[in-house]
Amino acid sequence: MSPNTPRWLGHFRFTEPPFDKSIDDDALWMPSSRQHVVDQLVEAVQERQHVLLTGEPGIGKTCVLRAVRHCLQQGFRLTYCHNATLGRRDFYRQLCLAIGLSPKATAAAVFYAVSTHVQELAREQVHPVFLLDEAHLLHQDVLDHLHIVTNYEWDRAPLLSLVLVGLPDLRDRLQLRRNRSFWTRLHVRLALADALPEDTVEYVQYRLKRAGGDVDLFSSDALAMLHEASDGHLRSIDRLATMALKAAARRKLKRVDRELVQHVAAEGGR
Numbered sequence: 001m002s003p004n005t006p007r008w009l010g011h012f013r014f015t016e017p018p019f020d021k022s023i024d025d026d027a028l029w030m031p032s033s034r035q036h037v038v039d040q041l042v043e044a045v046q047e048r049q050h051v052l053l054t055g056e057p058g059i060g061k062t063c064v065l066r067a068v069r070h071c072l073q074q075g076f077r078l079t080y081c082h083n084a085t086l087g088r089r090d091f092y093r094q095l096c097l098a099i100g101l102s103p104k105a106t107a108a109a110v111f112y113a114v115s116t117h118v119q120e121l122a123r124e125q126v127h128p129v130f131l132l133d134e135a136h137l138l139h140q141d142v143l144d145h146l147h148i149v150t151n152y153e154w155d156r157a158p159l160l161s162l163v164l165v166g167l168p169d170l171r172d173r174l175q176l177r178r179n180r181s182f183w184t185r186l187h188v189r190l191a192l193a194d195a196l197p198e199d200t201v202e203y204v205q206y207r208l209k210r211a212g213g214d215v216d217l218f219s220s221d222a223l224a225m226l227h228e229a230s231d232g233h234l235r236s237i238d239r240l241a242t243m244a245l246k247a248a249a250r251r252k253l254k255r256v257d258r259e260l261v262q263h264v265a266a267e268g269g270r
Contacts (some may be wrong), residue, residue: 008249018211018245019238029206030067031199034060035091037190038067044188045072045129051163061165064192065131068163078129084137084166089141095130104158110186113161113197128160136166136173143174195232197224203234204241216243221258229265243268 009017030038037053043063044051055061070080081094132138146162153237164170168191174183201223205215218226222244230236241262244256253260 008246009212011247011249011252012213012217013255015212017242018207018213019242028063028067030063030069031195031202033196033199034064037192038064038071040188040190041068042071045076045127045161045163048127048161049187050161050185052171052174052186052189053163053165053192054190056170056194056231056233057167058194058233059195060234062133063234065133065163065165069131074131076127076129076163078131080131082132082133084132084134085139087139087144088141091145120238128173129163130160131163131165133165135164136170143179143182147185154160178223180220195227195231195234197227200227200232200237201231203237207241216255218261219258220255220258222261224267225258225261229261240265240268 011056041051041053045068053061053064065080068259072078083094086094164186171189171191173179174186201220204218204223204226208217209215218241226237226240226244230240244261247260247264248254248256251260
């Protein structure tokens with residue numbers, strides 16, 4: 001153990017912070033209750049379709065995207081964009097960068113360049129996939145033009161696959177009359193449901209084991225409390241579990257119980 005290792009990691013003999021965000025795609029945890037969403041999304045992109053994925057904050061949408069990225073490699077060019085507050089011109093510029101083109105001056109020039117380049121990619125048997133996170137923040141003028149991107153060659157040939165990811169209100173917004181043209185072109189519409197208590201147990205034990213720790217470090221009651229306090233949202237689980245481990249280390253405890261999780265949840269909030 002390095003002398004610079006935080007004390008709480010040494011206390012539990014962790015090789016790394018168990019709930020750190022920096023984890024490789026191939027080491028991501030995906031519960032069986034979510035795997036079907038990944039499978040549907042992968043299948044949709046393989047069939048050159050457009051996808052909508054919605055879910056509450058911190059519920060695991062980005063983890064799903066990372067799992068999809070791991071599954072789709074050869075034959076696909078995936079680009080992830082989380083800056084959904086772009087205006088129409090900047091959005092098209094981002095789209096250019098996504099498929100390896102120099103940005104153009106106007107939206108029309110961009111669209112021509114993109115469509116021409118995508119045809120070249122198709123000849124190389126490469127299909128571009130544009131993953132747009134936080135899509136509930138999209139400006140309306142961008143939404144007004146997304147149907148142009150999805151309506152290529154009279155709907156016969158897909159220009160690229162769009163995967164829009166956002167909060168549940170994105171679905172409501174897309175169903176408004178103004179956005180119906182684009183809504184009808186989203187072939188697959190997926191929603192992440194709330195996590196199950198057993199998902200939280202599986203996730204915590206997976207992360208503890210991966211960090212070299214004891215999988216039973218949290219008591220069963222502590223795990224139940226952790227699920228209740230976090231609503232099963234991975235981001236909240238990571239934060240609360242880390243707080244609980246640090247508090248246990250300060251108290252020189254070797255196990256986290258329900259009362260400790262309850263204390264850090266009350267102290268740190270949701």
